[in-house]
Amino acid sequence: MSNDKSLKYDFSAIERKWQRKWQENKTFQVEIDRNLPKYYLLEMFPYPSGRIHMGHVRNYSIGDVIARYKRMNGFNVMHPIGWDAFGLPAENAAIKNNSHPAKWTYENIDYMKSQLRKMGFSYDWNRELATCDPEYYRWEQLFFVQLYKKGLIYQKVTTVNWCESCRTVLANEQVIDGCCWRCDQQIIPREMNGWFFKITDYADELLDWCDKLTGWPDKVLTMQRNWIGKSLGAEVDFPVDGWDESLKIFTTRPDTIFGATFMSIAPEHPLAAKLAQKNGLQKEVSEFVEHTRSARQQQNPDVEPEKEGIFTGGYAVNPYTGDKLPIYTANFVLMEYGTGAVMAVPAHDQRDFEFAHKYDIPIKVVIQPPGAELDAATMTEAHEGPGILVDSAGFSGMDSAEAKKAITSHGEEQGFARQRITYRLRDWGISRQRYWGSPIPMIHCPRCGVQPVPEDDLPVELPTDVTFAQSGKSPLHDLESFYKTSCPKCGGEARRETDTMDTFVESSWYYARYCCPGERREPLRREAVDYWLPVDQYIGGVEHAILHLLYARFFTKILRDLGYLGIDEPFADLLTQGMVIKDGTKMSKSKGNVVDPDDLVQQYGADTVRLFSLFAAPPERDLEWSDKGVEGAHRFLHRIFRFVMDKREMLQNAGNGPVAPAGGPERDLHRKTHQTISKVSRDFASFHFNTAISAIMELMNFLSAGAGESSKTIPADFVIKEAVEAIIQLLSPMAPHFCEELWEQIGHKSQLSESRWPVFDPEAAREDEITMVVQVNGKLRGRLSVSAGEDEEKVKEMALAEPNVGKFIADKTIRKIIVVKDKLINIVV
RNA sequence: GCGAGAGUGGCGGAACUGGUAGACGCACUGGCCUUAGGAGCCAGCGCCCUCGGCGUAGGGGUUCGACUCCCCUCUCUCGCACCA
Structure with missing residues (x-):
């Protein structure tokens, strides 16, 4: 191989180049366009914990393939991302480092954002949001007040699930086997006053719709039905x-x-x-x-x-x-x-x-x-x-x-x-005795009782000038400048509610807010949500089967009843992807089996990491991580790169031949190309990316065997070009930078991301010669090469004439011969 | 205990409505090329003793034919778990 720099697969330069181009060209920014069918693809947004992990990489790679595939098929694709930014880890980190949760959170967001960019995901960054932003949480305070007035929120003293290590209350859904869903500590019952969402008012509707969510896995629906427990x-x-x-x-x-x-x-x-x-x-x-x-x-x-x-x-x-x-x-x-x-x-x-x-x-x-x-x-x-x-x-x-x-x-x-x-389902307790969350917009007046904060006074901003106690007690409880207020009714001295909302409230409606970035007058713009919603495809881990997915369904219904939304259910189709495991167990720091995406991207490039995480297992199954497997994926890209760059001049100059090559190596490669287009398209539709990739590998193997140096009958240039372009396009949703680069290298002036998915021609894919299997009593005894659609009698004759078949039927009576057209002949003796 | 899902080479995984089990990849073996190779290329690769036989957790059944359909058993994963 020559030392020519341009012939080397320099993945980091290629990835940087295309990430910049996509950004400059605003390739993935979308607006409402009524001339195109819309497609809203959403993956569960991440908690900004510090760094992305392999679970994110897998989740977002799956989503990105679908988004890019749909785009190439003519859909107006919205693919947003944001941050589930309130929550306890930020507060705990702040206590530990004597810092502030906001600082910790925003620093993490910055870093993780750079990681996501390096993966080349096709997000519309214009729609990015962080739930800890007052411009976001102010709207759920508005919902809260409106729901309170409607009687869908109430306060009661009851036995709640208390987690001592998190120093807060948990909803029933957040208690797993008697332990806290987050820290795994055993919960203890405790009498406390708290705010509740009347999810039980919607129990019947939530249950009935389980039968209508045909795009959801049965497993999840069953879990929800059991949880509601009518x-x-x-x-x-x-x-x-x-x-x-x-x-x-x-x-x-x-x-x-x-x-x-x-x-x-x-x-x-x-x-x-x-x-x-x-x-x-x-x-x-x-x-x-x-x-x-x-x-x-x-x-x-x-x-x-x-x-x-x-x-x-x-x-x-x-x-x-x-x-x-x-x-x-x-x-x-x-x-x-x-x-x-x-x-x-x-x-x-x-x-x-x-x-x-x-x-x-x-x-x-x-x-x-x-x-x-x-x-x-x-x-x-x-x-x-x-x-x-x-x-x-x-x-x-x-x-x-x-x-x-x-x-x-x-x-x-x-x-x-x-x-x-x-019902087994209980009302959703959302009071949290912690600081880093959306303040509950209520006021306790000793004379007038509980009063909602007037809508004009919203938002109740979370004060930032606070210091944290080692105990974890929320600083809001003792912060006079926060809790001291006046009653909106009598004007007398009153006390602000100092609990904050469960962070599952934020994640219950973020999908809708993505439709209306920057909207400052109202929480949701009807025109936008009516165009984009519902989410056509939602993707995330099955661990949210009850928690988040039930709450989001509930929230959709209450927002509908408040007049903000025109849909009944938020997510039309749901894909629950499996975990990423290594050495047989879930990747976790405590087990020391984590693989850091940064290291992999540096060593192999984002395209390789994406490719492997899609190739190693179908999405809904657990994925066993294999370092050797990653190398295999990387080798595959290398092979394509070398092949294409070797033939770059030819590919740039190759013209278009006849639409349907008559025969010989041209016909064979043309057929294989179209069979692959068909297979990959079908596999994409059912999210079988692993088999789609193997089909592309097969085409590549076929191509390099037929058009490689050692081949004696090299097909004409135009057919090779067709095959190469198919490989690049079919692979592009999975390895987008790599494919964009090769697309440009073979002479295309416009971006591959803007190109149309290759069209499958059934006539081209048709087989002329077929290998039929000959069985005697169901056991394989020979093969027959016949032209497609060959006459049944003729085929029987040929089968009986097979020498190896003769051996097994020699002295026996033939009782029956079964012929499956173009497939097999079974001789029963 | 109840409910759901899954058991296929050394490994990850293929197999459309029952019709060549093991695609594709990893690992491994042999060879070529090379100063070297963790690069590349060629070939092999389910198990057993040769014709051939046996093989999709185990046992039965339906069928010309079963990884696929039916019954029983075992194992694993996940969810719920005193819900009246």
Whole structure:
């Protein structure tokens, strides 16, 4: 190889050159254009933690391929990026370094932005946003105030999930296996006042739309459905003996109500203390409640604690039977779900069964499964399935489904029961006792109560002149210049809310704000959001299957109902990509198996890194990192580079030959080229980038075998040129700088990014000669070369005449011959 | 326990509606070229003893034909987990 500098693949010079050109030419800036179909591609925006990691590289490489592919196919593609910039790490870093979260955050953004630029992603940087910018978060304060006025936000004191190491409260979705989603510390329950979004008002709509989100993976939809956890049942009032109020319970099994032998209520249930007091069991019951509370705090989330309970001394009356049922308080009953009280049917509920055995409570069978005869005395576990009712007064003989309806409506008529739907989903608690977030725009007035900040006074800016305590306590709580204010109603002295919003609020609507960069008068411009939304393709990690994706769906609906959006769902299609792993486990600093994108880009260039991360695995699967594999990708680019540069003069001068070469090496290469265009286009449509790349590699192998130095029958220049241009274009979404450079080198004056995707010609791709497989009894015995569409009888004859086939059918009778056109012949003997 | 998904060479992974299992790449082996090569080129590469046989976690089944469809078992990953 010569030492000519221009023949060397100098990736860093090439990458710098094209990144500059794209920027100068504003190649990826878009505006509303009603003459083109729009395509909004979005990847989950990063938290500015300091540096990008391989997970980002993979996520954004996948997205960039799609964005560039769609552009080349004539779409008006919006591909924005920004920063999920509020959050705890910034605050913790500030405490540690005696600095400020804003400084830390913006420095990280600067650095990570330079990293993303070096990867060559086709972002419209004009639309960049950072959620910690008052120009961003001011709008969610406006939403907050408007939602509060609409009654969709409220304040309550409740048991919350407290993370001591983060010194803040977490939403239910942010608790994973009883631990904090961020720091993995065990959470502890704590009574606190906080602000809640009424996501439960939208539970049904969120659930119903799960069936309509056809572009989402089933896995994610299933997780969301389970999280919402809708159950249909009945609420029944059990009068409490000698008390003027009744005990409300929720059950999904009204058909078993005649089998109830006791009642269980949550330890926190107000009735527990009341009954105990009345019956002189105060001491015992309060000890039990205290004991349960502390046990719950220390409980190992992996093991189910043993059922425990204590009699409260009170009795409830089953309104269907008149039976007096003892009321227990039990550790397995949850105050947060349903009504915090259940009827206990030991014969048909495993938990009640275990409890009844332990405390020697009677068991009464009221459901008989088909083909069996249950006996309360001998059963070893509850029968939870359906069956035929027995010992249930007028309902005996009905099956479970029928009885559920009949028993509920009987109760409805009598006024002590009603149909009820219960959800597992709880309202979204968004108060965070930390500094680095959007202030909650509310004012506490000792006279007028809670008042929203008037819309004209927004935003409530996060003060920057603060100092941080080592404890992590938010400086806002003690910052008089911040919290001291006047009541918007009476003008008297009042106190500002000092909690900030959960950062998932910011990420719930950023996708919409990208449509309206720089808009200062209103949060969203209808014209822009109506044109761009919904996001056509959203891409991110599956770890957000519930958290972010559920919140964003909810937010879309409330913004729609406030009149800001005209869509029901934010993301039409969703792709959840797998993790990047190395040596069998997730890359992480603690395991010491991280690969730094900067090092790789320096060593091999961004195009190689992108190519490998797309080649090594299909997007939804985990990707096992391999340093050797990266070298392989790099070698492939080298091979193309050498081949093209060797033939540069020829390629610049090659004319256009006949549209369809008649035969010989021209026809063969022309065919392979079009087969590749077809394969790659199909693979792109289904995001199978790994197989698309291997198809391009095949074409390259075919080309260098046929048109290389050693080949005897070199195809005409114009066909080689066609193949080379196809390779460059097909590869360009994955290795964009590299392909732009070669495109220019072979004589193109305009940018490859502006070119149109090659057109597939089915006629060119058609095979004339086909290899058919000959089987005897399904085993491969020979091959046959025939012209495409060859007659069936002729093919049979040829197959039987094959010498190797003859060996296997010699002394046997042929029973059947199956011919699959252009594919195979199976001779059954 | 419940729900979802997945098990294919030494490795990452291919295989369209059932029709040549292992594309493409990595690793490995041999050769060429070279002062050298971690560069490049050529060839080989599922397993077993030659004709041939066996092979897609294991066992059954449907079919002329099964990685693909059906049943059972095992393993792994992920999600939910006393939700009444």
